[in-house]
Amino acid sequence: QVDESKEVESIVPSYACQRRTTLENHNTVFTDALSLLAENAELSDEDGRGVAFRRAAAMLKALHSPVTDLLQLRGLPCLGGHSLRVIKDVLENGASSEVEFTKQSERFKALKVLTGIFGVGAKTAERWIREGIHSLQQLQDSAHTLNRAQQAGLEHYDDLNQPVTKAEGDAIGEIVAKAVMSVLPGAQITLIGGFRRGKLTGHDVDFLITHPEEGREVGLMPKVVSWLESKGFLLYQKTTRNSYLESKDGPARPSSNMDRFERCFSIFKLPEDEKQGTKQTETLTDTCSLTTPSLVKDEGSESTKRANLKPWRAVRVDLVVSPISQFAFALLGWTGSKLFERELRRWAGHEKAMSLSSHALYDNTQSKYLRASSEEEIFAHLGLEYIPPSERNA
Numbered sequence: 001q002v003d004e005s006k007e008v009e010s011i012v013p014s015y016a017c018q019r020r021t022t023l024e025n026h027n028t029v030f031t032d033a034l035s036l037l038a039e040n041a042e043l044s045d046e047d048g049r050g051v052a053f054r055r056a057a058a059m060l061k062a063l064h065s066p067v068t069d070l071l072q073l074r075g076l077p078c079l080g081g082h083s084l085r086v087i088k089d090v091l092e093n094g095a096s097s098e099v100e101f102t103k104q105s106e107r108f109k110a111l112k113v114l115t116g117i118f119g120v121g122a123k124t125a126e127r128w129i130r131e132g133i134h135s136l137q138q139l140q141d142s143a144h145t146l147n148r149a150q151q152a153g154l155e156h157y158d159d160l161n162q163p164v165t166k167a168e169g170d171a172i173g174e175i176v177a178k179a180v181m182s183v184l185p186g187a188q189i190t191l192i193g194g195f196r197r198g199k200l201t202g203h204d205v206d207f208l209i210t211h212p213e214e215g216r217e218v219g220l221m222p223k224v225v226s227w228l229e230s231k232g233f234l235l236y237q238k239t240t241r242n243s244y245l246e247s248k249d250g251p252a253r254p255s256s257n258m259d260r261f262e263r264c265f266s267i268f269k270l271p272e273d274e275k276q277g278t279k280q281t282e283t284l285t286d287t288c289s290l291t292t293p294s295l296v297k298d299e300g301s302e303s304t305k306r307a308n309l310k311p312w313r314a315v316r317v318d319l320v321v322s323p324i325s326q327f328a329f330a331l332l333g334w335t336g337s338k339l340f341e342r343e344l345r346r347w348a349g350h351e352k353a354m355s356l357s358s359h360a361l362y363d364n365t366q367s368k369y370l371r372a373s374s375e376e377e378i379f380a381h382l383g384l385e386y387i388p389p390s391e392r393n394a
């Protein structure tokens with residue numbers, strides 16, 4: 001007998017970059033559970049397990065209807081034994097005991113709190129937990145000296161752990177555009193990351209900056225940062241310069257996952273009036289004058305800050321500068337989702353003998369780089385159907 005649902009199942013391709021994944025998710029009860037286990041694995045230095053849970057969750061996100069019976073999962077890709085047990089538990093008991101246990105565990109709670117500090121990764125958090133530090137208070141009371149990023153992260157902890165809205169992202173986009181236009185007229189700025197995929201909130205705002213004339217973008221970042229700093233828009237920034245040209249191992253084979261663009265990790269000071277200000281200006285490049293944020297000195301106690309009596313809010317912002325010749329690769333590489341990117345690279349390597357990075361695409365069979373000036377061309381080089389940003393939410 002032919003079951004309609006099984007027909008649908010049998011056509012789910014195994015790589016996330018072959019699938020169209022919108023923000024509409026019919027299986028959140030399962031994907032939330034699997035994502036939490038993925039997060040726990042990643043925070044515990046078990047990346048392999050983390051990816052397995054992420055792949056299972058991503059596959060379920062691509063289904064067009066809710067899963068109500070394990071039988072519907074027969075023949076579907078990306079589901080390992082562990083993920084299937086979690087799904088079965090949720091189907092039978094309404095929740096996964098492993099997920100509930102993890103959520104309650106002191107270790108997971110401490111890892112979440114500590115890695116919630118900008119500048120603190122899983123390894124640092126792990127080390128602190130082994131010393132008995134489980135909370136922000138315990139960290140502050142400890143003798144640990146924090147680096148500049150972590151100090152800023154702790155100071156703006158509440159703001160940075162509150163999701164950024166699209167409106168806030170747009171307001172920051174106007175400020176960044178103003179900065180870029182002031183220091184290099186003709187430069188182009190593009191919203192990337194989750195907001196480009198249509199998400200309504202994010203943990204940060206990401207922008208890609210380029211100039212249509214190759215080479216004009218060189219040295220741009222320090223100028224943009226100076227402009228922003230002079231106007232009081234930056235609470236923290238760390239710029240890493242472009243190391244792409246100096247690398248020995250070739251652009252498509254970076255020695256780590258980090259790419260080599262000139263990049264600025266920052267914490268923006270977004271004034272409240274700028275958040276509403278987006279309606280007053282027509283376009284990103286409009287030249288009407290911007291109000292400079294009031295340089296309010298320290299507002300005093302933590303409790304004052306927590307009550308949010310300050311007329312501004314701290315927001316994580318990432319800026320990336322790319323030469324126009326690499327723009328399409330940078331755009332594709334920085335739009336996400338993270339799993340979609342990982343799957344694109346896996347597809348390129350395993351299925352096409354190519355190496356994809358945010359800088360270039362290298363064909364190992366032909367021993368040459370494949371040029372592209374649009375995302376569409378990169379998908380075509382990879383032998384993939386074009387997937388627009390709004391359907392890359394794997």
Ligand code: DGT
Pocket residue numbers: 192193194195199201202203204205206257258259333334335336337338341358
């Ligand atoms: P969010 O901000 O949590 O709402 O979600 P996303 O999707 O904006 O994630 P985010 O901001 O961490 O990163 C945006 C995309 O940029 C992500 O899909 C992967 C990419 N990306 C982030 N960091 C790096 C990096 O260091 N190198 C490269 N090549 N790509 C990165």
Ligand code: MG
Pocket residue numbers: 193194195202203204205206
């Ligand atoms: Mg982002």
